[in-house]
Amino acid sequence: MHPPRHGSIAERHATRARPSLRSRATARPTDLTVWGALVAAGGVFAAGAFAAPLVAQSPLEGFTAASAEAQAVCEARFLELPSSDAFREHLRIITANPHPTGSQAQIEVGHYLGRVMKAAGLTVREHPYDVYLPQLTDDVEAHIVTPEPMRLNNRERALDEDRFSGHPDLLNAWNAFSGSGDVTGEVVYANFGRREDYEALDSMGIELADKVVVARYGGNFRGYKVLFAEQRGAAGVIMFNDAPAEEVDPYPEGPMLNGEIIQRGSVLTLPWTGDPLTPFEPALPIDGDRQVERLDPDEVGLHTIPVLPLGYTAASEILSRMTGPEAPEDWQGGLDLPYRLTGGEALT
Known part of the structure; x- marks a missing residue:
């Protein structure tokens, strides 16, 4: 057997394959991935030989060499503008x-x-709208009535490190689209106030009629905590930020919520967004040229029971006085006390 003139058969295949693949890649760039895979499978690592020229020709994916240069100039200019x-x-x-x-x-x-x-050179037009909104008020309070009267703090304390926290125009914490009223009742803890949490209370025979539900934020949208309680006849709902499970410095020393920070926000649960009285229509001015049909607020399905948010320091005053059975393990929270299902008749 005569020895091969140009080395082994594998070497000859590799020698022939490299220029062929490079030629195909140059003529049809979309074949680059396919042919590169075939070369690698055959044990010949020639991909780098034709990949580099393509990257050099078009450094930005989706651009030709000429348009890539113009795009790079545009992007550099864009990055210089923000300050x-x-x-x-x-x-x-x-x-x-x-x-x-x-x-x-x-x-x-x-x-x-x-x-x-x-x-900045933009054309700006202002359009007035008449939107049905909650009345801004500072008349929002929470109290423990019995066994010992106590006003619960529902406003963050002013901090030297946060100049905004002591602003004179700050209001007590409230939830938009809460019902109005003054209610008193026994307390029931509903975990996160999810549908399954209320169903668990139902299965345990714990009724919510005329009770004040206490639920922690998280697990679902805050409005559904209220909706599910209202459907069961609750008198009102108190929502609170639970204490963090891990020991992390609270604000302002660290990033975690401190015990007095309160989560505000709307509790609206209508099947449309925007103005509650003009579903799927702009809330155009009532006295404008174009009239939009508006619903009666009493027929929209807004919440009718009072809702109020607290921080976990204020909420702990309620939870620590509850005397009913302990809640399930996965209903326990971050405060150093047992979370109980009911408060007992003495706590209102």
Whole structure:
């Protein structure tokens, strides 16, 4: 047997394959992945030989060499435009005063944003809307009535490290679209207030009629905690941020919630978003040229029972006084006390 003139058969195949693959890759770039896989499977590592020229020709995926250069210039210019100092100044102005929805302060924030966008060269138009919103009020309180009267704190304390926390226009914590009223009742703990939590209470024979439900945030949207309680005849709902399970420094020393931070927010649970009285329609001005049919608030299905949020320090005053059976293990929370299902007749 005569020895091969150009080495082994495998070497000859490799020698022939490399220029062939490079040629195919140049003519049909979409074949690059297919042919590269075939070469690797055959034990010949020639992929790098033709991959590098393609990357050099088009460094941005989806662009030709010519358009990639123009795109790179555009992206570099875009990255130069934002200014962290400008963002910081905008945030300082926007957050200088509390501006809950419907307040004059919120209107001023809108005007400011319009001026900023106009200064940036954008065309800005302002459109008025008449939206059904909760009344802004500071008349929101929670009390333990018996056995010993106690006012529960529902406003964050002012911190030296947070200049916003002591603003004179801050309101007591409240949930938008809560029902109005003054109710007193025995306490029932409902874990996260999920559907399955209320069904568990049903299965345990714990009735909610005329009771004040205490539920911790998390597990579902806050509005459904209220809806499921209201469906069972509850008199009211108190929601609270639970203490963290792990020992992490609370704000302002660390990132975790401290015991007085309160989660606000809407509890609206309608099957549409936006203005509750104009489903799937813009809430155009009542006295405008175009009229939009508005629903009667009493027929919309808004919550009718009072709802109030607390921090976990205030909530612990309720939980620590409850005397009923202990809640299941997976209903226990971050506070150093047993979470119980009912408060007993003495606690209201």
